[in-house]
Amino acid sequence: MSKHSVTVTLPTPFEKDGKTITEIELRKPNAGNLRGLSLLGVCEMQFDAACTLLPRISILNERDLLNMEVENLTPLMTEIASFFVDMKQ
Template sequence: MNKQLFKVKLAIPMEVDGKEVAELELRKPTAGDLRGLNLVQVCEMHFDAATVLLPRISKLNERDILNMESENFAPIMTEIASFFVDTKH
């Protein structure tokens, strides 16, 4: 399977697994990654949807997401929403 990976520049670098991360790599979700999620909520950037989806498509875990600076949330979720509306992905 060909995994499509996309990088998101973080507004504020964060620590993940003891290392500073300035750019987060996201894998384009498969249908299985979306199980149990409401696609509209994912596209509308609902936080609860993000806490389920992000660990499935990135190296972040739930604790990383809960501790994330709020300035990083919008760019990450905008990239995820673009997977469903932008034909370039």
Template sequence: MNKVFIPIELAVPIEKDGKELTTIEIRKPCAGDLRGLNLVDVCQMDFDAHSTLLPRISSLNERDLLNMDPANWAPLQTEIAGFFVDTKH
């Protein structure tokens, strides 16, 4: 599988490993990344589903996600849901 990373602009920068990040790169999930998740929940942008999936497809970990400003969730979740409806990804 060709792992193409897509940069997502964050509404509010986050700090990770002492650096300020204004973008996060995510990649299209493969089947293994979706294990244990309900695809309907992923497509409906369910917080719990995305908080499980995002560490699998980005450099973020669970602690990063829990500390992240809520304004950053919409762009990340929208892009992830788009993977399942937009065949151009």
């Protein structure tokens, strides 16, 4: 795992393509991944922003997100927001 990606362990594993998914790797978004999104919406962990961004930076697709257990969304959205926080302060 590099500083350009994080691995999120899911509280509730789910099935995707016949495999049990227990964690998701998120790549740090670049400017192109944020196209059409409000950065404020992304940082405020708005669901619509996450549904647009997550398929661009992970193995998840929109259907995965719509069917996902709610408790899995919070850690994913928290990690996305953490990409935009300067921890050097």
